[in-house]
Each structure stands twice: as structure tokens, then as C-alpha cells.
Amino acid sequence: MTGKYASDPAWASIAPIPLNDGSESGAVPLATIAYSEEYLEATSYLRAVMAANEMSERALGLTEDVISMNPAHYTVWIYRAKILFALNKDLLEELEWLNGVSLKYLKNYQIWHHRQVIMSSREHFPTLPPKEMDFLMEMFAQDSKNYHVWTYRHWLVRHFELWDSPRELADMNSLINSDVRNNSAWNHRYMLRFGPRSNEPDAGMVNAEGKPHEKGRLSVVDEDLVDEELKYAQEQIIRAPENRSPWSYARGVLRAAGRPLSEWTGFSRKLVVDEFDEQGQLSGVSVKSSHAIEWLADVYADAEGHNRDEAVRMLNLLKDKYDPIRRNYWDYRIRAIEAGEVPASA
Amino acid sequence: MLLAFFTVSGLDLLGALQSKTTREERQGYIDWIYHCQVPSGGFRGFTGTDFGAGKRALINEAWDPANVPSTFFALVILLILGDDLSRVKRTECLKWLPKMQRPNGSFGEVLGPGDQVEGGGDLRFCCFAAGTRYILRGRRGTGLDDVEDINVGDLVAFIESCQAYDGGMAEGPYCEAHSGHTYCAVNTLTFLNRLSDGSERVPLVSPGSHQFECLVRWLVYRQTHELGDGEEEDDGGNADGQADDVQSLSRAVDELFLSKSISALSNISPLTEESLQWAGFNGRSNKYADTCYSFWNTATLDVRAPDDLQRASANTQSQMLDRLTLVDPARNRRYLLQKTQHFVGGFGKSVGELPGKLRTHPSMSSWFLTVNRGWTVSTLHFVLHTGHSGICTLCHGGKRLSDELEPPYERVLNLNIPPIFLPHNEIPNGIRSARVRQSVETTEPTLCSLATPRTMLKQPDEILCSPEMEYAINAVAKFEALAHVFGSGVESTTGKTSQCHSRTGHNDSNGPSSMTHVFHQS
Helix, strand or coil, X not given: CXXXXXXXXXXXXXXXXXXXXXXXXXXXXXXXXCCCHHHHHHHHHHHHHHHCCCCCHHHHHHHHHHHHHCCCCHHHHHHHHHHHHHCCCCHHHHHHHHHHHHHHCCXXXXXXXXXXXXXXXXXXXXXXXXXXXXXXXXXXHHCCCCHHHHHHHHHHHHHCCCCCCHHHHHHHHXXXXXXXXXXXXXXXXXXXXXXXXXXXXXXXXXXXXXXXXXXXXXXXXXXXXXXXXXXXXXXXXXXXXXXXXXXXXXXXXXXXXXXXXXXXXXXXXXXXXXXXXXXXXXXXXXXXXXXXXXXXXXXXXXXXXXXHHHHHHHHHHHHHHHCHHXXXXXXXXXXXXXXXXXXXXX | CHHHHHHHHHHHHCCCHHHHCCHHHHHXXXXXXXXXXXXXXXXXXXXXXXXXXXXXXXXXXXXXXXXXXXXXXXXXXXXXXXXXXXXCCHHHHHHHHHHCECCCXXXXXXXXXXXXXXXXXXXXXXXXXXXXXXXXXXXXXXXXXXXXXXCHHHHHHHHHHCEXXXXXXXXXXXXXXXXXXXXXXXXXXXXXXXXXXXXXXXXXXXXXXXXXXXXXXXXXXXXXXXXXXCCXXXXXXXXCCCCCCCCCCCCCCCHHHHHHHXXXXXXXXXXXXXXXXXXXXXCCCCCCCCHHHHHHHHHHHCCCCCHHXXXXXXXXXXXXXXXXXXXXXXXXXXXXXXXXXXXXXXXXXXXXXXXXXXXXXXXXXXXXXXXXXXXXXXXXXXXXXXXXXXXXXXXXXXXXXXXXXXXXXXXXXXXXXXXXXXXCCCCCHHHHCHHHHHHHCCCCCCEEEEECHHHHHCCHHHHCCCHHHHXXXXXXXXXXXXXXXXXXXXXXXXXXXXXXXXXXXXXXXXXXXXXXXXXXXX
């Protein structure tokens, strides 16, 4: 080989391990990739230092080189993390470097997992580094729904116990203000408000040990918080009544609080208004949100709603006029009501 | 390993595995898969971490780890190729699986230094771990009862905790619901139910439960006429049907203000047939339609128990989704065929997009093209699926694709869909790279006949001899459909699969039947 590693005295002590794809022993490799010479050389040195479990500056530099050519190489990331800790490197510097890689490769699992591994070190990061959330907002400026970034931020909140951090709510408000349909931001808000207050790295659902219908419900409900969030959802619905996110959010809030959908009957009725002719006969409906129609259907169909005819009328509105793409689904719901099944979809 | 899977599986589904590869080649592929097996059980993702004979030791084995997704794919490839799995380090692999499980029930990707579980903790790995266990552990009484098993209860609990407040399944608890993870969640349960006593009712897949109905509703909600093609309101990459006015709120909303604000809102108009010609699927709430989600959502809705299994458990609550009929197949079909097909022979990610994100790293361009060609098959799978036509033929022009392109056309026969002319009139630079061109150029009229796995499942007598096997094929078929997509594009990397495009022929039994003996455990 005549590549940059082969000609570098710093690497003279290393005997590179060439790729063994099995073809010499008669195997026929599937989906072989036409790697570049540079990549082949770098990875042959990578195998050599990995085989020796070498924790060194040169190995660290090599991982950076390989990552720059193939950021999806999952093992090299784990190796890099191990070296960073072994050499007690400045992890803030690592984060700075990662910022650039992250902005270059927006959709990559490994980058964000690596960031989490680095940030997990309580020794290096007893508290949240001040610029971390700024960087995440920079990522959101590129793509405000980037799933990897949201998952990472979610982990950060639990790791550093940031549920009530003013910054969290302020950022969510800001993201929802600039895009009221950003479902990722709505989801994060829900986690801040109603997720488990446990810093266990993998905290599951609230009341997970409860009976099936109680899972996800809060055992202690802060009614003021619930009211506040319901009001917030209404404000956002008025900004864009056909936006599904706040409607879903409100369902989630009510369910977590163990309160009924019927709390919003009046609100929904303002968005779905019956019209009457001079004889007082129902002549039509003016609709400002199709989601309000569905909400009302769920309320009326509920065992306590006692108004199956009205529920079916609402579902027919969706089926025939306001949401015909889901015609088959609305039929399914109508059949369930007519069969006397209590809807489980509330 | 993923690409290898798509290649082999794609050929298999195309009915071309036997005719387009020799017995020696297939044996060579099998040997290559085994070459990827690590001594401690499981399979590595690619040969690039192999240090070579004699160099692997305790101190470095973490840098050459078995990989959870790759292990599942390796096993399925072996099965498709007709291998008997006799060289699989079955016990070692099954002993390795529990080490990959985290205390919260989820699975990681690889075992790092100090036996630390590395990689994200999301539902993809859960699905592959459950699938691996399903293939290798088999039914009870296979002599493996003393081999430590994964904690199934914890895994099921983890999956249940991933259901978001809106009903869909997320990567982890309290993350945002996502169609891909939803698919993985439901299919993990499919793999697990096969081996459990079947007596433990999982509400998520039990019709009538709150969890089930919310999940179905969420899946059905994913169908959208927001295609991001500029024909509806574009508010910067975020979709919502009505062009509702976003009004600024400068003060807190009190009841009076609320009423006033509501009365100031305009009524929405009923939707018209015209505005609803096309409806694809998105993967998350308020996102535009994207072709791959036509697969993830409908495949999840279609998960069902085979008839005979249902009969066997007639007195227990049936566990399945089986709600595919709730979507709108016609509008989805029109969306896929009329809105997203591209003349180079694939489906774009969304309207107006080329089949391939070719602006990315040049060496990845082939990969991306591959990805999108994969979608071709997966989307066709759906067309087939809902069209009940059994066989679908994709006709790919008769012209050599070159720099002077003929007006592009593709059509799907048997579905009464006319030839579609696409608006693109130039090929992007990225696609001209030699490696990619190799995969799109054809010198003869190309016809691919695709047999959907569903077709096979409709004739269980022919190929199935046990409910377990049907379950297996059902589960694998789903991955296969996905694989296809990739499979048809991997030609440039194997130099083999490209041939499958240049022949005409229907064979609707070669595919899945080639793995019929695969899942026998005894």
C-alpha cells in the first residue's frame, strides 16, 4: 500500500490487517461495496489497532478519519468513545467536533448515540453544559422534527432532570409558536408535563404496574397544570383548527388526568354549529374543525354520552364530507356504535 | 448484511434466485454468511471488523461484535438460500441474545467493552432480537429449555410503554410516535406470541381495548392528501389539510376571547373528490406523505394471525390487527403510481423527488438509489396487496436509458392503470455516476414479474405445513417486501441481480417456497 498511513512514520509500527471478505476461502461476498482506496487503507489500520485494543492519540485520529468517510460504521464510534475516556480527553472538545459532524449528517443514529455516551459521564458532565440546548436548537433550525435530536433531548431531560427547567418550556413554546403543527414539539411538551419524573435512563410509562386501563394515568394529578395545558391546547387550536397535534395533546392530557372528553363538549360545539331553518328544523352544520366533529362523536358514543344517534350523525359528517379518505374507518366506527360496543378510542 | 438481505430476498421474491444464480454461487453466498458468524455466537454486520484467523481474543472481541439486526438478516438469508442452519452456532447465539437485553426490556445493537449493551434502545432491535429468537429457539421441547431465554415479559412491557399518547408507537417511552417503530412493535409481538402460551392478553393487539383502537386510529390517520407537492398550502414543510388562518395571540385566552376568536374563524369546506385524488401515508403526525410509509403503515394494519391458528385458539382472544380494510387503497395506489414514480425505475421519497438522495456523499449515491428502488417493490407490494390481483407486472420501458432519455414511462399491468408520463426531463448529475448507471441501464425490454408473499399465503396448502411456519413466512415476508426494494437496486454491487430485470417471466411460486423448509425446528 502506498496510502497516507503506509507512508506516515507514525504508523510504521503497525501491520495493517487487510479486509478479509471470505472470498479467498471460496465464499462469495454479497453486496460488496466498492470502497475507495483511502477507506480501504484507513480501515486496514483500524482493524490493526482494534485487534491490539490500542488506546492512543493516533488511533483516535484514525477513528475521526474513518468516521469522516463512513459515519455509519457503528463499531468505530464505540471504539472512539473508549479511547476518549481512556486518554481522559477534553469531552467538551469532542462535543464541539460532534456538532460539525451532526450538522453534516443530519440523519444518523450513531452520532447521537455517541453524544449520549459522552454526555452520560457524570464525572465530566455533572450538570448540563451551557451550550448544549443552544446546539439542539441549531439542529432544529435545520429540521425541527429531526427524530434523533428529539430522542436525544428527551434523554437529556431525564438525565439532568430538566422537566421544570424554564429553558425547556420556553424552547417548546418557541418551536410551537413558529410552527404550531410541529408534533415533535407537542410530544416533548407532553413528556415534560406528564412523563414520569424519574431519572432512570429508561423510564417507562406512568403507572406502568397499574391495571391495563390505568396505565399511563397519573397517580397524583395537578389539576391546575392540567387546566393550564388544556387552555394552551385550545389557544393553539384557534390558531389552526385543523391541526391535529393539539387535539391529540388534549386527549392525552385528559387521559393522564383521568378526566372525560366531555369537558370539551362546549368548546367543540363552538366549532361544529348546527344550523336551523325558519321552521326550526336542522338544516345544516357549519364546521370550523373536523377534529371537533370527531371529538363530539367520541363524547356522544361514550357509555355516558347516551347519544348514539348523534354520534353516528357526527361520524357520517366525517365520512361523507370532511374526512372521506377515512371513509372505511368511519364506517368501522359507526358499525361498532350500532353494535352497541363502547368505543375504546377515546 | 442488510444489503445482502435485500439482494437475496429481492431475487427470491422476483422468482429469479434459482434461475439467475448458480448452485455454486448460492453455496458461496451461504459460505459468506457463515464467514460473518462470530465465534461467540451471532453474526457481524459486515466483514470489515474481522481481524482474521487467530487474532480474535478477549481483549479485542468487543471491536468485532455480533450485531442484532445483522444476525436476524443472516439467518433469514440462509433460509432463503436453502441452508439448513446446521452451521449456525445456535446455542451460543441464543445465549448471547439475553446479554443484549437491557434492564428495561429493550435490546441494544452490539455488546461493547465490558459487556456493555451499545446502540440505541429502540424497537428495531427489539424486533430483530425477537425474530432471531423465533427462528432459533423454535417450539418448546427442542432441547433448548436449559438455555437461558430473553425476558419476554420485560420485552412486552417495554413495547407497551412505547405507545405514545396519540396511539402510535415510538422509539422509546414518551418519544414521538413513528410508523416504522410501530411496525417493529407489532411485529415483535407477532414473533413473541408464536412462542408464548398465548394466554397472556396483550391489549395493544387485542381488538376492543383502548390501546388497540387507539393504535388503529393512529395508523389510519397516517393516510393523508398532504403530499408536499405545492398543490395545497405549503407552510414550510408542514402539512395540514385546510389552509386555516394562523392568528397571532397576543394575550391570554379567557372564555370571552375564546368565543370571539372562534366566531372569527372561517368555516371549512367539505373536501371534494378532486382535491382528494391522491392520498399517501406519512410516518408521523403533520408530515407530508412519503412512499415508504405506504408500506410501514399498511403492513402493520395487515398483521393477522393465520386462519388455522385462529381456529386452534378459537376460545382465546384473537391477537391481530387485521385492519387493512380501513384505509383507502385507491387513493394510495394513485398516489404511488401517478405522483411518485420516477422514470429511472423507482419511486421517489415524495412528490417531485428523485429516487435517490443523490446530493449526499457521492459514495452513498448508489445506496440511496438502492433504497428507493427498494421502495418500488414495497409499494408494489401494497398495490398487489390491496388490488388482490395476485401478480403484478412492472413494465420498465423498452429503451436503453442513456443520457438522451426517451420520455419515461412505466406501467403496471393487470391493474388497468395507464402509462404514466412523469414531468422530469433531465437526469441529475449524481445518477450518472458509473456505478449507479450500471444499475439503471438496461439494453433490453425489461419486465419484472413480482409475486407477492401474500399470494403464497392465500394458498397455504401448497407450501405450509404448520401454523408456525405460516407465522414465520408471514413475518419474513414483511421484511422481504421491504428488502425487495433494496434488492432490485443492489445489482450494481453484486453484478448478478441486474439480470433479473432483463427477462420476462412469471413464477409465482419460486419465491417464498424456496424457504419452506427453513423454519422447521425439529
